[in-house]
Ligand code: AMP
């Protein structure tokens with residue numbers, strides 16, 4: 001049994017949530033569950049505490065953090081709507097999107113108030129803010145009584161953590177506690193939207209599908225998924241390799257071409273229906289190979305994706321082939337999932 005350095009707190013016990021809150025208030029680092037993925041939380045308006053997040057994750061200083069608050073009124077206090085070209089429409093967008101999606105997995109980006117340290121926004125004049133819906137995250141925010149900066153609780157560039165064990169796997173010894181609230185509901189990071197301009201611009205596909213956003217705000221602009229430059233996306237975290245397990249060679253292969261690898265030594269991550277089809281058409285895979293299947297339903301696929309990537313990492317496979325999910329339409333989460341798969345399998349820029 002490995003010996004872990006960071007204590008685990010049990011989110012079923014209110015006193016332990018309170019303890020996690022105290023640690024954050026004292027300037028510490030605590031991982032906590034949200035409905036998307038685990039967050040690595042620290043006092044968001046305190047430069048020293050925020051600095052600890054970057055150090056623990058080894059996160060590049062150019063990648064800004066999302067501030068988490070308990071209520072939309074607190075979010076409004078962090079935004080400087082008056083700095084927008086059209087403050088009235090920015091405020092209206094804020095009201096509309098917060099009414100539709102908060103608490104929940106939508107992050108809004110807008111011009112920041114001066115009291116927000118530059119380290120949080122990586123020097124940008126805009127800040128990202130979200131009101132999570134996870135009851136443990138909300139209880140924690142209530143104890144802290146201040147905005148909590150919280151990127152995903154994993155070492156930089158690795159898959160996001162969706163369980164306390166996965167936080168431990170890449171960050172043990174680098175934070176003050178892990179508040180264990182069980183596995184995360186969505187398993188995908190929040191959808192990020194810039195509301196400082198009209199129409200708003202979708203910066204990151206995420207747990208709320210593009211179609212759901214378009215239903216509420218049909219004029220929202222968005223870019224195709226995959227790697228892009230910071231200038232192109234306005235969202236620094238989209239530039240680099242991300243969500244990647246430590247595996248030497250990772251390939252993203254069209255569903256129709258997975259067959260070419262079926263009888264090879266590669267480990268394969270694919271949908272259940274594709275695996276069933278190949279079992280019938282191409283026969284059973286070699287016993288020495290690793291095959292991980294994920295559900296055909298995108299909501300369930302997303303929930304299990306990062307855990308599967310960590311399992312594959314732990315299998316010590318040197319070669320992983322991932323089925324490239326066809327992004328048929330915008331009606332579900334496949335676009336967000338495809339974005340993560342593309343970056344998990346990309347080369348460092
Ligand atoms: P993480 O919390 O690790 O999932 O990453 C947060 C992501 O939110 C960043 O990588 C950016 O893509 C986006 N983000 C955070 N703050 C800003 C900001 N000020 N402007 C634009 N995008 C942001």
Ligand code: MG
Pocket residue numbers: 151152160
């Ligand atoms: Mg992250």
